[in-house]
Amino acid sequence: MATCSTGRASAGTTFCADLIAIGRLALLAMVMLAATSPAAGAADNTLSALDEQCLGCHSVEGMKMKLANGETLSLHVDGAAFAKSVHNLIGCAVCHRDVTLENHPPLKKKIASLRENSLALAKICSTCHAAIFKQYEGSIHAVLQRAGSPGAPICTDCHAPHAVMSKSAYDAASGAPCSGCHDPVFKAYAGSVHGEAALGCANCHRAHDVNPATTGEQLKNACLGCHEGTLSSHKAWLPNAERHFDAVSCPACHSPTAKRKVDLRLYDAVAKERVVEKAGVPQFESRARSADAKGLGLDALALQSLLLEFNREGAPKQTTLRGRLEVTTGAEAHQLAPKAKAIQDCATCHRRGADPFQSVTVSIVGADGRPVRYDAQQGVLNSMISVDSVGGFYAIGGTRIEVLDMLFVLALLIGIAVPVGHLTLTWLFRRTAKRIGGREDS
Ligand code: HEC
Ligand code: HEC
Ligand code: HEC
Ligand code: HEC
Ligand code: HEC
Ligand code: HEC
Ligand code: HEC
Ligand code: HEC
Ligand code: HEC
Structure with missing residues (x-):
């Protein structure tokens, strides 16, 4: 770090980490001085002479240029908004090192498209906000951006570059x-x-390390982080609440008007994690499609042959299925209602032909981290053929596993009479489930 390298970034800017760090310290010192000096208010919104010169041209409304691909690049900068922004003390030249009063107009560099221009210029943000850039790098947005998605947000899509406001200015209402x-x-x-x-x-x-919504535990942990004691409050009325928290998404009970469905996730029983699509050679959809010759959705036999395909390599029965009850759309996942409206009635799920079990998908984790789903027929949950493969998932009454139905009724009866009977019953359920479904417990 002692030497000052001058690597050329695609924006044509050259940086030196040390200089930036020193510059930033100096800036912070200036900010602090400004805050303590009597003229603080004025200093805050005052621009340097150079900035005023840049704005002499660039504050003209409607200033723009046509790019070779036909798009229009706006060259207008709102000077008043910039003066009020958190970066007012940085000055134009710090972020725009390749353009000076002397070297333009006209502009020498070629701008291929608006997106290219944004991608190149936004690189500057990470030189001062390295920690945030690192968080962002791992997000689903960054993964999609690297894969070439034109709609995936970069720093400047969320922070207007000339009017960046402090964190506290974000308004949740909008x-x-x-x-x-x-x-x-x-x-x-x-x-x-x-x-x-x-x-x-x-x-x-989270703002920067946004993860895919239905893979991983980020969201569940966020809920439990704010709502302490949630597991124990559910345990008071819900037997094996841990199991329910794993197999039923929070919105599936808390978004009372949502349509629910079952997602059977390909699961690696050896690695104990969801199966991820191999990068570069996606197989899930093509295998599902060829198993589902009629295109009606996977039936029990097709599901079995799909699993066989995935089990060709690796240990026998390494790839299994794990069920999860969830809501059907992203919008429904957000319509959480007050607790009095949450679903508490066991029969919503534990009843023959219960609604949530009428719609089924099978899924794998795609290369970008988001699930790739394929429709299955409702019968896969009931068929004796697939009892083995969907053995990791059953909901008493929701499926045809009748011994469990009986046990469930028993559980309710005894549960009402002797509430402390839960432990024994859970044990009984487990044993029976093991015998019937060959389901492994986590
Ligand atoms: C004399 C008027 C004038 C002044 C002063 C001026 N610019 Fe420009 N600037 C332009 C014009 C005109 C263009 C469009 C280039 C073209 O048409 O060739 C432009 C283009 C730009 C671009 C767009 C290209 C890109 O990289 O995205 C940036 C950034 C820019 N100017 C920044 C600045 C900065 C920073 C200053 C102050 C140091 C400044 N300008 C001073 C007229 C001016
Ligand atoms: C914190 C860094 C930063 C500062 C400070 C800054 N800019 Fe920019 N500027 C950017 C980024 C990033 C873009 C690319 C925006 C995009 O994606 O279109 C940009 C784009 C531009 C453009 C091209 C038109 C556009 O909106 O894309 C002009 C012109 C420009 N800036 C001028 C200025 C002037 C004049 C100042 C000082 C008053 C200034 N900039 C200060 C980061 C900065
Ligand atoms: C998808 C939108 C989005 C993207 C992309 C994004 N940000 Fe943010 N950023 C936000 C939001 C929203 C906040 C304020 C709320 C919060 O932090 O909870 C924020 C806050 C910040 C903060 C101040 C608060 C803090 O956490 O320290 C900085 C600095 C920042 N962003 C820089 C960046 C940089 C640099 C990039 C690009 C690497 C970036 N942001 C990309 C949405 C985004
Ligand atoms: C030359 C260094 C530098 C560059 C380049 C830079 N920033 Fe900043 N940024 C700062 C400083 C200094 C602050 C104010 C002090 C702080 O909160 O760290 C700040 C503050 C912020 C904040 C508000 C922080 C808060 O705590 O509320 C956001 C958001 C932000 N910058 C985003 C960006 C984005 C987006 C870019 C690229 C367009 C960028 N910054 C480029 C130095 C920089
Ligand atoms: C510039 C557009 C843009 C902005 C702004 C944006 N996103 Fe995204 N986001 C996308 C795109 C495109 C995708 C991928 C397609 C999709 O899943 O909707 C995505 C995906 C997501 C996903 C993953 C969805 C899944 O299927 O798992 C989540 C979660 C997400 N965004 C949350 C946020 C949050 C939170 C913010 C604000 C801090 C935000 N987004 C801001 C464009 C944006
Ligand atoms: C099987 C359905 C079901 C599932 C799954 C479920 N909840 Fe609940 N939840 C309820 C019901 C019903 C209530 C209301 C209980 C009451 O009023 O005593 C409730 C109450 C709550 C409350 C209110 C305060 C409290 O603790 O009682 C919070 C917060 C909550 N749930 C969060 C969650 C989170 C977070 C998850 C996912 C990890 C989740 N719930 C999963 C049905 C469920
Ligand atoms: C209370 C926590 C919470 C808040 C606040 C929240 N979300 Fe979500 N979000 C979730 C949950 C939970 C899911 C679904 C995860 C699942 O199915 O397991 C989700 C899913 C998503 C998805 C993926 C949707 C899909 O089609 O699969 C996107 C995109 C998203 N949220 C964006 C947002 C945006 C934008 C906001 C702000 C308007 C927001 N979220 C606010 C918890 C939240
Ligand atoms: C940042 C903190 C935070 C996060 C994260 C969060 N909540 Fe909340 N939640 C609140 C607040 C604040 C309220 C409204 C005040 C209250 O009723 O406690 C609330 C209310 C609720 C209620 C209604 C409680 C009642 O008494 O009627 C439920 C249910 C709930 N949240 C579930 C969830 C679920 C599920 C998640 C995750 C998807 C989640 N929350 C994530 C803070 C949070
Ligand atoms: C929103 C749907 C839903 C509701 C409401 C619901 N359950 Fe469940 N329950 C499930 C699912 C799905 C499973 C399967 C879990 C698995 O196999 O991994 C399950 C599993 C069970 C099990 C077996 C747990 C174990 O030890 O393996 C029992 C017992 C049970 N539920 C009892 C109840 C009772 C009693 C109620 C009402 C107080 C209730 N459930 C409410 C969906 C629900």
Whole structure:
């Protein structure tokens, strides 16, 4: 770090980490001085002479240029907004090192497209905000951006580069910046318990390391992080609440008007994690499609042959299925209601032909971390053929495993008479489930 390297970034900017660090310290010192000096208010919104010169041209409304691909690049910068922004002390030249009063106009560099221009210029942000850039790098947004998705957000899609405001200025009520791209989710969310409590999207998904929603534990952990004691409060009425928390998503009970469905996830019983699609050679969809010759959705036999395909390599029965009850759409996942409306009635799920079990998908984790789903027929949950493969998932009454139905009724009867009987019953359920479904416990 002692030498000052001058690597050329694609924006044409050259940086030196040490200089930036020193520059940043100096900046912070200036900020602090400004805050303590009597003229603080004035210093805050004053621009340097150089910045004023740049703005002499660039504050002209409607200033723009046509790119070779036909798009229009706006060259207008709102000077007043910039003066009020957190970066007012940085100055134009720090972020735009390749353009000076002397070398333009006209511009020498070729700008291929708006997106290219944004991608190149936004690189500057990470030189001063390295820790945030690192978080962002691992997010689903960054993964999609690297894969070439034109709609995936980069720093400047969420932070207008010339009007960056402090964290405290984010207004949860407008849903910005997330709502700009996820409007259906925002609309559904606005009327929920959390929307009304003025929580923003980042409270659950975080702002920079946004993970795919249905893989991993990020969201469940966020819920449990704010709602301490949730597991024990559910245990008071819900037998084996841990199992329910694993096999039923929180919105499946807390979004009372949502349509629910079962997702059977390919699961690696040896590695004890969900199966991830091999990068570069996606196989899931093509295998599912060829197993489902009629295109009606996987039936029990097709599901079995799909699993056989995935079990060709590795230990026998290494790839199994794990069921999860979830809501059907992303919008529904956000319509969480007050607790009095949550689903408590066991029969919503534990009843023959219960609604949530009428719609079934099979899924794998795609290369970008989001699930890839394929429709299955409702019968796969009941068929004796697939008892073995869906053995990791049963819901008493929801399927045809009748001994469990009987045990369930028994559980309710005894449960009412002797509430302390839960442990024995859970044990009994486990044993029976093992015998019938060959299901392994985690
Ligand atoms: C004399 C008017 C004028 C001044 C002063 C001026 N610019 Fe420009 N600037 C332009 C014009 C015109 C263009 C469009 C280039 C073209 O048409 O060739 C431009 C383009 C740009 C671009 C767009 C290209 C890109 O990299 O995305 C940036 C950034 C820019 N100027 C920054 C600055 C900065 C920073 C300053 C102050 C150091 C400044 N300009 C001063 C007129 C000016
Ligand atoms: C914190 C870094 C930063 C500062 C400070 C900054 N800019 Fe920018 N500027 C950017 C980024 C990033 C973009 C690319 C925006 C995008 O994606 O379109 C940009 C784009 C531009 C453009 C091209 C038009 C556009 O909106 O894309 C002009 C012109 C420009 N800046 C001028 C200025 C002037 C003049 C100043 C000072 C008043 C300034 N910039 C200060 C980061 C900065
Ligand atoms: C998907 C939208 C989004 C993207 C992309 C994004 N941010 Fe943010 N950022 C936010 C939101 C929302 C907040 C404020 C809320 C919060 O932190 O909870 C924030 C806060 C910040 C903060 C101040 C608060 C903190 O956490 O320290 C900085 C600095 C920041 N972002 C920089 C960046 C940089 C640099 C990038 C690109 C590497 C980036 N952001 C990309 C949405 C985004
Ligand atoms: C030259 C260094 C530098 C560059 C480049 C830079 N920033 Fe900053 N940024 C700062 C400083 C200094 C602050 C104010 C002090 C702080 O909170 O760290 C700040 C503050 C912020 C904040 C508000 C932080 C808060 O705590 O509320 C956000 C958001 C932010 N920057 C985003 C960006 C984005 C987006 C870019 C790229 C367009 C960028 N920054 C480029 C130095 C920089
Ligand atoms: C510039 C547009 C844009 C902005 C702004 C944006 N996103 Fe995204 N986001 C996308 C795109 C595109 C995808 C991938 C397609 C999809 O799943 O909707 C995505 C995916 C996601 C996913 C994963 C979805 C899944 O299927 O698992 C989550 C979660 C997410 N965004 C949350 C957020 C949050 C929270 C914010 C605000 C901090 C935000 N997004 C801001 C464009 C955006
Ligand atoms: C209270 C926590 C919470 C908040 C706040 C929240 N979400 Fe979500 N989000 C979730 C959960 C839970 C899921 C579904 C996960 C699952 O099915 O397991 C989800 C899923 C998503 C998805 C994926 C949807 C799909 O189609 O699969 C996106 C995109 C998303 N959220 C964006 C947002 C946006 C934008 C906001 C703000 C308007 C927001 N979320 C606020 C918890 C939250
Ligand atoms: C089987 C359905 C079901 C599942 C699954 C479920 N809940 Fe609940 N939850 C309820 C019901 C019913 C209540 C209301 C209980 C009452 O009023 O005593 C409740 C109450 C709550 C409350 C209110 C306060 C409290 O602790 O009692 C919170 C917070 C909560 N749940 C969060 C969660 C989270 C987080 C998850 C996922 C990890 C989750 N719930 C999963 C049905 C469920
Ligand atoms: C940032 C903290 C935070 C996170 C994360 C969070 N919540 Fe909440 N939750 C709240 C607040 C605040 C309220 C409204 C006040 C209250 O009722 O406790 C609330 C209310 C609720 C209620 C209604 C409680 C009642 O008494 O009627 C339920 C149910 C709930 N949340 C479930 C969830 C679920 C499920 C998740 C995850 C998907 C989650 N929460 C994530 C803070 C959070
Ligand atoms: C929203 C749907 C839903 C509701 C409501 C629900 N359950 Fe369940 N329950 C499930 C699912 C799905 C499983 C399967 C878990 C598995 O096999 O991994 C399950 C499993 C069980 C098990 C077996 C747990 C074990 O030890 O393996 C019992 C016992 C049970 N539920 C009892 C109840 C009772 C009693 C109620 C009402 C107080 C209830 N459930 C409410 C969906 C639900």
